[in-house]
Amino acid sequence: MRTARAAGDEMGEENAGVPQGGLSSAEAAARRASGLSNDARRRTSRSVGEILRANVLTRFNALIGSLFVLVMVFGQWQDGLFGVIALANTVIGVSQELRAKRTLDRLAVVGEQRVPVVRDGRRVEVPQDGVVLGDLILVEAGDRIVVDGPVAVSRSLELDESLLTGEADPVPKEPGDEVRSGGFVVAGGGAYTAAAVGRDAYAARLSEEASRFTRTRSELLEGIDRFLRGVTWLLVPVGVLLAVNQFLSADDLSEAVVGAVAGVVTMVPEGLVLMTGIAFAVGVVRLGRRRCLVQELPAIEVLARVDVLCVDKTGTLTEPGMDLERIIRLGRDLPVDAALRALVAADPSPNRTMRAVADGLGGGPGGWSAMCAVPFSSARKWSGASFGEHGDWLLGAPDVLLPRGEAREEAERLGATGLRMLALAKAPGGGLAELEGGAETALEPAALIVLAQRPRPEARDALRYFAEQGVAVKVLSGDEPASVGAIASVLGLHGADRPYDARGLTAADLGDVLEERSVFGRVTPRQKQEMVRALQSRGHTVAMTGDGVNDVLALKEADLGVAMGSGSGATRAVAQLVLLDDDFTAMPRVVLEGRRVLGNIERVANLFLTKTVYAILLSVLVGLAGVPFPFLPRHLTLISALTIGIPAFFLALAPNRERVRPGFVPRVLSFAVPAGLACGVATFAGYRLAVDRPYTVFAENRTTATLALFLLALWVLVLIARPLTRWKALLIAVMGLCFAAVVADPPLRRFFALHLGDPRNDAVAALIAVGTGAVLWLALRQDWYGRAADLLGRIRRPLCPDHCGYGWPYGKG
Known part of the structure; x- marks a missing residue:
């Protein structure tokens, strides 16, 4: 690994420095069979059982299932379509997350760094869960400690344990000292014995105590959870009010139950969680395809x-490797090549820079025996070794090892052209130990090492x-x-x-x-x-x-x-x-994927929360007015499918390049609340006018309310989808044509219980919907809602810090 070697000597030289000890293959297999392996592998995804529980055993699924049973008992099967849709949503959510899990788990195996251990006296590499109790694990600079145990061999081994202890300084480790999982090697190398593996390891115990699957804070998931908690609290009083009213105003028990179910089902934003999960899962799969x-x-x-x-x-910004371009000798004639070869040979775990020097010098033994060595560290910015009668030599940053003068100025001049510069210097006897202790020692410049970097x-x-x-x-x-x-x-x-x-x-x-x-x-x-x-x-x-x-x-x-x-x-x-x-060039695509996921989830959240707001408002207005609920469950299923469910699926997966700003919750509320209020008030107004007219039947009044709500909900979809592109306009047009087809086709009309008996009522409801839609458009464009909130002193700014990108979140088209 340190120098170029012939292919035939590769295996023998690799095992030349392997320390004594370790396990045999038979011993390792027996311990693995006994469960003494490092089985606490970091999870990149939930288990299959957790995925099923998270998608199936939810409070909203329990509510939807109970309401479905009530409809099947007291109503007609057509009004139970919402249960079928909820089941389909669950199946889709589970399948998408399982697909994402397979992608993550496959990539995790491909990307997992293998652990070098000593087996049968040879160095072999095993997966992290292949480490067993008693294994002798080899480490070098950059490796992390995967299990706990005592140090067996130390070659100037230094660990950074700040992730565990909070202490910033590297900790030297000598044979017998304990190392704990979660630390990592910053300098030197060595070996340690696995004494605590799997869930007994220190870092694994910390993870279990924290009980966290994901540690990254998610404003989006926290915001959605806040929405769901709020809706849960509102469901109980509003549902009770609606149920009592239906039992008092309806002609029979079946009609009362079905009306109450229709109102409660519409309040549940069950698709919001589904679409969020799908968007995340598809994002994981897309990123996985890009490795x-x-x-x-x-x-x-x-x-x-x-x-x-x-x-x-x-x-x-540069490729990992470097090339030795030339060596510039300084001062008197010193054995520069011999010193460099000896330093390379003395380094137990050469980094990329040392390997570039070794490759540039070519084969050949160092010739000098190192009495002691100091490995390179980013804090020191140099490495060195003491070679007895040949003196102490150091290799590192020119501005650290060279005094101010011509040599250092030359190094700075060449460095300014993009070359990587190293300085070779000779220290007086004992100078290496003094420098390692932090003392200043006069060094004799020997050479400048010029390395070419490859941008x-x-x-x-x-x-x-x-x-x-x-x-x-x-x-x-x-x-x-x-x-x-x-x-x-x-x-x-x-x-x-x-x-x-x-x-x-x-x-x-x-x-x-x-x-x-x-x-x-x-x-x-x-x-x-x-x-x-x-x-x-x-x-x-x-x-x-x-x-x-x-x-x-x-x-x-x-x-x-x-x-x-x-x-x-x-x-x-x-x-x-x-x-x-x-591939650093993958970062733009990675960032775009994040923007697509989050921006689209915000659009979808607006759709579902708008529905929740108008459902709650309609239930309250109906309860206070003492009139029957204006919809059957099948009416609201039709409206939700065409204005929310199907469009949300496409919007959640659409391209989106906008950088997302903080404030997910207030931004969604600033759209969903006024939009939901407009839909609820206008629908109830059209319905109440129809109810108050003589010579109309209740089935026709329901159709009037359905027409008004669909028109307003479709307009809300238009506002959320802006700026409109060709495919978005086509999507909205198709949804409108589907509703028109249901109204025009007698069998479909009968299936969804729509009755076109009073054109005047329908025309009035449509005019109310159009007028309310225009007012909503102006209100959002001028941020009336945010200004009202500001005047009432409920928030410092109109629900957002920089005017109302929040009140009008998707561009003005």
């Missing part, structure tokens, strides 16, 4: 809200897309600022000509500098985390991409962590999204 593993489902929602994207340079040519289009969409991109890199700025400039990032050295940043000016600058160099892992926090404190929704161990803390802190598939195990463990093909 994006969603590890927490609400991450899809966060994608839609992102307005700042923080990226690491290496592996994101991803396709990253330019991705950066251009984010600029067009108003998503600010911040490059946070540990490399020299000028080098980072040069790479970013090649890719066309705005502000790349003014890179900022993060070593001069203070906590006081961190937020202001982040707002002004786009490229930062010499950023430590802890600073990356602080930068994410500073952006969040200013109201930004932050996504962070990375692939190295130095990105872990920032990935964990960000609203959305995005890891590269070839990145370290630690980064992939804490990220909510993994790009399995390391």
